[in-house]
Amino acid sequence: xxxxxxxxxxxxxxxxxxxxxxxxxxxxxxxxxxxxxxxxxxxxxxxxxxxxxxxxxxxxxxxxxxxxxxxxxxxxxxxxxxxxxxxxxxxxxxxxxxxxxxxxxxxxxxxxxxxxxxxxxxxxxxxxxxxxxxxxxxxxxxxxxxxxxxxxxxxxxxxxxxxxxxxxxxxxxxxxxxxxxxxxxxxxxxxxxxxxxxxxxxxxxxxxxxxxxxxxxxxxxxxxxxxxxxxxxxxxxxxxxxxxxxxxxxxxxxxxxxxxxxxxxx
Numbered sequence: 001x002x003x004x005x006x007x008x009x010x011x012x013x014x015x016x017x018x019x020x021x022x023x024x025x026x027x028x029x030x031x032x033x034x035x036x037x038x039x040x041x042x043x044x045x046x047x048x049x050x051x052x053x054x055x056x057x058x059x060x061x062x063x064x065x066x067x068x069x070x071x072x073x074x075x076x077x078x079x080x081x082x083x084x085x086x087x088x089x090x091x092x093x094x095x096x097x098x099x100x101x102x103x104x105x106x107x108x109x110x111x112x113x114x115x116x117x118x119x120x121x122x123x124x125x126x127x128x129x130x131x132x133x134x135x136x137x138x139x140x141x142x143x144x145x146x147x148x149x150x151x152x153x154x155x156x157x158x159x160x161x162x163x164x165x166x167x168x169x170x171x172x173x174x175x176x177x178x179x180x181x182x183x184x185x186x187x188x189x190x191x192x193x194x195x196x197x198x199x200x201x202x203x204x205x206x207x208x209x210x211x212x213x214x215x216x217x218x219x220x221x222x223x224x225x226x227x228x229x230x231x232x233x234x235x236x237x238x239x240x241x242x243x244x245x246x247x248x249x250x251x252x253x254x255x256x257x258x259x260x261x262x263x264x265x266x
Contacts, residue, residue, distance in 0.1 A: 070160060085114045119194055134159075136201045136251075137186035138259035139178030148172050150182035151262025152189070165189065166262040179204040180231035182263065187238045187246070197245040201256070208250035211235070 021028035024038050066079045081087045090112035094102035104112040106123040117124065134156075140149035151166035167185070172178050179202060190198055202208045211232075239246040253260070 069162070071162075082114055082118060087114060087117075089114055089117050125194065134201060135186050135190060135195075135198050136256055136259045137179075137182035138202065138256055138263040139175065139180075139182040139204075140260070140263035141172065141175040141178040144171055144173050146171055148178040148181070149263040149265065150178065150185060151259045151265070152182060152186040153258045153262065154190070154195075161258060163193075164258070164262060166265055176204060176206050177231065178263075179207050180235070182259075183207065184231055184234050184238070187235060191238060191244075196243055199247040199249060201249050201251045203251055203253040203256045203260075205250055208248055211248040 022030040022034065024034045025031060062083050063080055066076050066083065069076055069079075078087075085092070090099060090102045090105060092114075093099045102111050104110050104116060104121055106112075106117075107121050109122070110116050110120070112121075119125075135152060135154050137150065137152035140151070142148075147168045147170060149166065149168055152164065153161050154163040156162050169178075169181060172181065183200060183202060186200065200208075
């Protein structure tokens, strides 16, 4: 591998002398901080059995978001350790020869990796499911030719924002479609994060009143009475399932300030 890399080097055609540089800093000079950062990222990238194919930029963004959370320092520090796979799971302890058994001590069914312990262990999932959450998505629309913005915010039972996100999406035909896309993306996000009990609030009467009425009248949501049937069918499919307890409710726009701001920024 090194031979192939060396072959790609092109010598100077003007006779400039060689010099040693450190490519991981802006001034080409080595520092202990840059060395530590490079080594940490290298180890994360090499540790594929535990962390998967880690995108280092994604990991860096995630860690930056963790430190910005409105949460106690110990909570932020815990999730930082989770992101870096440095909590004392049985698998990590087993790698250090500190324990002989790396099976999950809660369920006894799988290896106790970080991902399993936090997200997959059936015992811990029961605890997560006991915590209801509030999700507020919103869409920002100007014209069928311009990109629309969507935003969403996840609140806990104490009305504190614990997660938020936004994005710019390809042009849609109406404000209703932008709202529906925001709701659809919000449901997808929370399903991936394994939230099972969530109430979705939004300020679009056409969207949320329709969903709320159908939720009370039948066991599933349909596209009847809307101008975005594809979105409604997707929402129905995503919200369906015995393990999910998703509710939908219309609120006044004045109560949707956080998601509205995120949508406009998207």
